[in-house]
Amino acid sequence: xxxxxxxxxxxxxxxxxxxxxxxxxxxxxxxxxxxxxxxxxxxxxxxxxxxxxxxxxxxxxxxxxxxxxxxxxxxxxxxxxxxxxxxxxxxxxxxxxxxxxxxxxxxxxxxxxxxxxxxxxxxxxxxxxxxxxxxxxxxxxxxxxxxxxxxxxxxxxxxxxxxxxxxxxxx
Numbered sequence: 361x362x363x364x365x366x367x368x369x370x371x372x373x374x375x376x377x378x379x380x381x382x383x384x385x386x387x388x389x390x391x392x393x394x395x396x397x398x399x400x401x402x403x404x405x406x407x408x409x410x411x412x413x414x415x416x417x418x419x420x421x422x423x424x425x426x427x428x429x430x431x432x433x434x435x436x437x438x439x440x441x442x443x444x445x446x447x448x449x450x451x452x453x454x455x456x457x458x459x460x461x462x463x464x465x466x467x468x469x470x471x472x473x474x475x476x477x478x479x480x481x482x483x484x485x486x487x488x489x490x491x492x493x494x495x496x497x498x499x500x501x502x503x504x505x506x507x508x509x510x511x512x513x514x515x516x517x518x519x520x521x522x523x524x525x526x527x528x529x530x531x
Contacts, residue, residue: 391526392495394419398519401431410516414450416458419521427452431516434463442468448483452490458524460488462497468506479504479518485525497522 399414410431417424427450434445444466452458463486468477480501485494497520504518 392523393421393525395497395522395524396519397497397522398517399427399429400515400517401429402516403514406512410514412516414518416452416522425452425458427458437465442470442477444468446481458488458492459490460485460492460524462486467501469501471505475508475510477506477508478502479506479516483522492524492526494527495522495524497524 395416395418397414397416399412401410401412403410410429412429412431414427414429415424416427429451430449432447434447437443437445446464446466448460448462448464450458450460450462462483464481464483466479466481468479470476471478478501479499481499483497483499485492485496488494499518499520504516504520506514506516508514
């Protein structure tokens with residue numbers, strides 16, 4: 361029985377050591393920051409991306425950054441309800457080298473004004489390098505619109521909150 365107890369103690373100590381070693385090598389939790397962002401984009405020809413810029417302000421530190429934005433409509437998931445999949449390329453000018461690609465669930469809802477729609481979207485960061493490489497940005501339909509002219513070309517203005525993170529510090 362003494363040998364059995366020694367064996368159990370040894371197994372317990374080995375398991376404890378392995379658990380400690382695993383926790384020492386576990387990924388650190390993401391470091392996230394919250395931003396308010398606003399911007400506008402314009403479509404210059406049919407079936408082309410919307411091109412523009414956005415401003416981002418860190419809500420804690422007050423630091424601001426400007427970024428170039430390109431938005432592509434990838435397709436409609438429910439055209440009758442204005443639901444679509446879009447993608448954004450966001451290239452920061454300065455501020456920690458923000459360079460992101462998002463894939464988004466977007467929805468356009470009529471505002472009552474011809475050709476003008478409120479825009480609601482959840483932009484999920486799929487790739488990123490520089491200061492941030494994961495997170496999401498949410499655009500609230502109450503302060504964001506897309507307007508289409510008689511020529512079918514669109515212009516968007518938007519604002520919202522985003523949580524950008526450093527989930528993989530090696531990238």
